[in-house]
Amino acid sequence: MPATDILTPDLLERLRSRAAGYDETNSFFTEDLEELRAAGYLALFTPVAEGGAGLGIPDVVASQRLLAAAAPATALAVNMHQVWCGVAHLLARQGDDSLAFVLKEAAAGELFAFGVSEPGNPAVLFDSHTAARPTGDGGYAFTGTKIFTSLSPAWTRLGIFGKDTSAPEDPRLVFGFADRGTAGITLADDWNTMGMRASQSCTTRLDDAVVPAARMVRTTPVGPHRDAFVFGIFSLFETLLSAVYTGIGDRAVQLAADAARGRRSPDGVPASADPDTRWKVADAALRMDGAGLELDALSRDLEEGTDHGSYWFPLLSGLKYRSTETARGVVETAMRVAGGRSYSRGQELERLYRDVLAGMFHPSSEDSVHASVANAVLGPVE
Template identity: 60%
Template sequence: MTPEEILPGELLERFRERARGYDERNEFCHEDLAELKEQGYLRLFAPKSDGGLGLGLEAAAAAQRRLATAAPATALAVNMHLVWTGVAHLLMERGDDSLHWVLQEAVAGEVFAFGISEAGNDSVLFDSNTVAAPQGDGSYAYTGTKIFTSLSPAWTRLGIFGKDSTGLDPELVFGFITRETPGYTIKDDWNTLGMRASQSCTTVLEGAVSPADRVFRKLPVGPNADPLIFAIFACFETLLAAVYTGVGERALEIAVAQVHRRTSKKTGKSYAQDPDIRWRVADAALAMDGLYPQLAAVARDVDQQVDHGRLWFPKMVGLKIRATETARDVVDKAIRVSGGGTYFAGNELGRLYRDVLAGIFHPSDDESAHNTVANAWLGPVEP
């Protein structure tokens, strides 16, 4: 299926119309999520044999890019569901069925969220501030605080991890809890500059237990080559890049329409004839033209299991940085050519300007990405 078939134009227009109200009211995108469910969007990665659409990462990224042109915060929210289902898909493609049930439950209507990020944890997936306490029966009780938990009002399954330090060597333990699991609290604290409809609230775990059959991975602390880590990075960074690519794409589209609409009093011509304006728009278009093929190529290589060896993680974090920074620059250029109306509340470009700033904070950040790339090309820093 093409992105246009998955997300028809009339559906996108409804999303775009609602996006302004969600932002103004700081409200979760309930109607959008309901329509996406109806379209089968939450089962993009599930195999057709399970009732899914049977798509890969390249197709999912293209769909997310399209969705973000209408409703970036909705796209960012559903990204987290697609990360988990994408991880399950990639593992299955590589012969690991340990998360097949995630795809089956997504087809059944369950909504998955990503409870991984922690304040001050710049090790991200390689260490955790959350305590994972073994319960003696294979289950684990988690105690800690997770930030940026998108889909907070709607998730039914939350993927989490924490550190078990009870053995000789500490382990990072990955598991899932359900909405009905006792021992967690969702704070009503998502009052942000942008991406407001994602409602990525803080989740406090206070002994929430993941049962033994939902504890799916135990890994050593520190970097490792487990396929789960690759799958999470591949889905998270690629789908995130897709969202911000869509933001930049929409900003450029608005800028083109605006400069044709605006007229110079001095010349009587549209601003589309002004050489300085033309240069800015062309500069934005050139930047976006370099981003589209990079997004598609990285996603395609993941699907085709191309072996990039030590360069895989640099490629993924490089894509994320390129997408978020390019989109931020393109939105800025679009505002500069579109006039002072963009400064008023409710203007779409003004909202995109606030939304695109969130890209700075998603892992991998600029510093971490440069460190990853430097290590791949130059080797680690000598002690």
């Protein structure tokens, strides 16, 4: 099933029509989620035989880009569900069915959230401040704090990880999925941000929240490594995140063009005929062309299993950095083209500007991207 059969023009227009209201009231995108679930959007990665669309990474990336152009905060939040489904898809292509249940449950309407980010943890997936205590039967009890947990009001499955130090000489990171309603999971109502407001990415607190053995899916060492599961999380997160911000940039170019056609000088000449305005719109479109080409290429490489070796990490973190920075600059250009009215509340470009700024705060950070590329090009500091 092509993604355009799901994200129809009518559906996208309804999503776009609600985005401003969610932003204004700082409320969750409940109606959007209901429509996307009913349309089968939660099962894009699920094989057709299991009730899904059977899409690969490039097509899901294109879908998220399209969704973000209509409703950025909705797309960003749904991204977290698609990351887990994408990891399951990527592992399955390698003969690992350990996350097959994710794809099946997604087709049944379950919503997977991303409980990974922690305050003060720059190592992200390679270490954790969350304690994971073995329960003795293969399960774990998790205690810690997770931040930026998108989909907080609605997720039904929460992917979490923590550190098991029961063998101090060999600490391990453990990953599992908790059901909503699990004792010890508390969701704070603390999301009141500048942008991406409808994502409702609230803080999640874990207090001996038990994940049973059947829902524990991976153990890895602490510190950098190349485990396929963790690489899957990192690669899908960076790629799908880049799709969202590229979609915002796409929309900004369209709004800039619309504004140029609609504005006129005192003598009635449209701004679209002004050489400086034309240059600005063209420059924004050129930047988005480059961002889109890189996103498409790396999405295809992931799907096809291209071996970039250790350079995968600089490539993916660089993709995220360039896509978010490019989109931010393109939105700024669009606002210059549209003029001062774009600075007023209620204008779509004003909302896009606030939304696009969130790209600075997702991993990989500006510093870590440059450190990763420097190590790849120059070698580590001795």
